[in-house]
Amino acid sequence: MPVAAGTGRERDGNDADVAVVGAGITGLALTHALAERDVTSVTLEAADEAGGVIDSKPLDDGLVAERGPNRVRLTDGIERLVDAAGLREDLLVADDDLPLYVYAGGSLREVPFDLPTFLRTDLLPWYAKFRVLAEPLTGDVRPDESVGHAVRRSFGRTAYRNLVEPIYGGTYGSDPDRMPVKHALPALLRMQGEHGRLLRPLLQRAIADREAPPPVSITGGLQRLPDALAARYADRVRLGTPATGIERAGERYVVSTPDGPVTADEVVLTVPAPAAADLLGGVAPTSAAALGELTYNPLAVVTMYSDARREGFGYQVRRTESLRTLGVSWHHSLFGRTGQYTAYLGGMEDEKIVEMAPEDVGEIAADEFEAVMDAAAHVRDVSIDRHALPAYDESWAALDRLDLPDGITLATNYTARVGVPGRVREAECVADDLA
Known part of the structure; x- marks a missing residue:
């Protein structure tokens, strides 16, 4: 029987160092990272397929319905997962110099990612461009003000309406006026703290993004990545096996499933907030109530x-x-x-x-x-x-009430960075902490 790294305790299939709840990309990246660090783990997934929000449906004629994310940046973490899944030869790489548009005033107008495009685009009229350049004269962004209010105050109403609102608000399906900066755009506060003002770091970031790892997909759809990882770690990943509760057992935890309990030193929840709230009710009722408020x-x-x-x-x-x-x-x-x-x-x-x-x-x-x-x-x-x-709206204030017991970790897009690369980075950081 295998011996867990650093514990000296024998393990069987229902006894592990770490129980991971959810086999979306975060849970599978964590499963891979724990395996590389010789940490025993069991990953529980309620659905019969891995992937979580990554959901691909191949159609006829080479088309693929991507019902979740339709592309990811090929960061180092994503690249490592692609290689672990054996999908390097199936990567589809997009041209990162392609333009992005906003439909405004009955026409498609190009989004400025560099100075030449900023000067020529008709997405911003001349007076709005001068207003953007006046940002250093405005006051600091405040953590508790909304993203909409902060952007209008810093860059003007036209830049907000034509650029930030459709791109940022549209991407998250939210109203920026209901998204507090400290929850929705913490990076904005970090940049302000480092540079004093936002315009220069935002321009540098926009330019750097064009030099960032390229956007990629996979032949047949992005879901092939979580599918391949789940197959590689079939000895650790249990599909069609929902976690139904968590209880404390001395210094360890017992995770209930229809197939019997799983006992672990640590439990990492990678599931949406409502599912996490249901599971935490018995061991962290205050945190469960807070998570239940997120929209x-x-x-x-x-x-x-x-x-x-x-x-x-x-x-x-x-x-x-x-x-x-x-x-x-x-x-x-x-x-x-x-x-x-x-x-x-x-x-x-x-x-x-x-x-x-x-x-x-x-x-x-x-x-x-x-x-x-x-x-x-x-x-x-x-x-x-x-x-x-x-939503990253006002309901995110509930996260201030999180008080998780030792041994319970949230690795999710509502407590840390969104986007697949961000999920993979967090999974690797959590694995380092647990190892």
């Missing part, structure tokens, strides 16, 4: 085929336009999936759309795509998730 935004994802042949990352939609679409990704030019476009609808301001029939949501997406792109679109897949995106 999520709904999202509808519509995969379409079109003969449109535009080159770019896609576009976000200004909120003042008469469209319900938040944005559209152009898989056609990103990853060579000929004719594929993915539209996103819903969010905090349009929750009712996810209560509609999928075919009606698809019709709205296709009609609005044609209005923007002047080309017909044919719906291939519609996915609706009523709790898709952490």
